[in-house]
Amino acid sequence: EAQVTQNPRYLITVTGKKLTVTCSQNMNHEYMSWYRQDPGLGLRQIYYSMNVEVTDKGDVPEGYKVSRKEKRNFPLILESPSPNQTSLYFCASSLKGYNEQFFGPGTRLTVL
Amino acid sequence: RKEVEQDPGPFNVPEGATVAFNCTYSNSASQSFFWYRQDCRKEPKLLMSVYSSGNEDGRFTAQLNRASQYISLLIRDSKLSDSATYLCVVNKKDSSYKLIFGSGTRLLVRP
Numbered sequence: 001e002a003q004v005t006q007n008p009r010y011l012i013t014v015t016g017k018k019l020t021v022t023c024s025q026n027m028n029h030e031y032m033s034w035y036r037q038d039p040g041l042g043l044r045q046i047y048y049s050m051n052v053e054v055t056d057k058g059d060v061p062e063g064y065k066v067s068r069k070e071k072r073n074f075p076l077i078l079e080s081p082s083p084n085q086t087s088l089y090f091c092a093s094s095l096k097g098y099n100e101q102f103f104g105p106g107t108r109l110t111v112l
Numbered sequence: 113r114k115e116v117e118q119d120p121g122p123f124n125v126p127e128g129a130t131v132a133f134n135c136t137y138s139n140s141a142s143q144s145f146f147w148y149r150q151d152c153r154k155e156p157k158l159l160m161s162v163y164s165s166g167n168e169d170g171r172f173t174a175q176l177n178r179a180s181q182y183i184s185l186l187i188r189d190s191k192l193s194d195s196a197t198y199l200c201v202v203n204k205k206d207s208s209y210k211l212i213f214g215s216g217t218r219l220l221v222r223p
């Protein structure tokens with residue numbers, strides 16, 4: 001089944017404790033992206049990747065890191081999480097950046 | 113001006129009604145247009161792509177007006193299950209080719 005998976009689905013952590021949210025797709029897509037969604041603000045892009053080893057900042061990259069060592073995986077790293085990073089996070093992939101994107105199920109992160 | 117603007121709603125309609133949403137975009141060079149549906153706390157899912165000539169998928173019709181830079185979504189014979197938030201999505205035609213998501217229009221279909 002073609003899909004985008006994210007782990008964990010839910011995470012409660014404390015300020016400053018490094019964490020990684022994994023994202024994997026099995027559709028051989030070149031483009032992958034991370035979004036956060038907050039009430040009233042819609043989906044905001046954090047980082048995206050046009051292909052392996054090619055990443056770039058989205059609209060709200062501060063406090064996040066990403067890597068794209070393999071085509072299928074695009075982990076999101078929070079080196080020192082803060083409460084303002086409490087949000088619902090979605091990973092997405094598409095064949096190319098301008099095609100329709102397929103989303104993972106989301107990760108609900110709470111930083112205390 | 114936001115790159116993609118939508119009326120947040122909610123649109124509250126009875127079952128069987130016809131409802132239409134509009135979305136305006138600012139970048140005249142945009143080439144790809146989509147409508148996504150998002151249920152509460154779930155991931156957005158592609159509802160339909162929007163083509164220049166307009167397109168229809170069952171009860172759903174999407175139109176593109178390049179001159180006025182807006183896209184529309186028409187839902188006929190609304191069902192309770194159509195209750196959701198509808199996101200307008202436009203590509204940002206620059207070197208990144210990334211998609212820009214509107215904040216969404218909420219639809220509530222009542223019995």
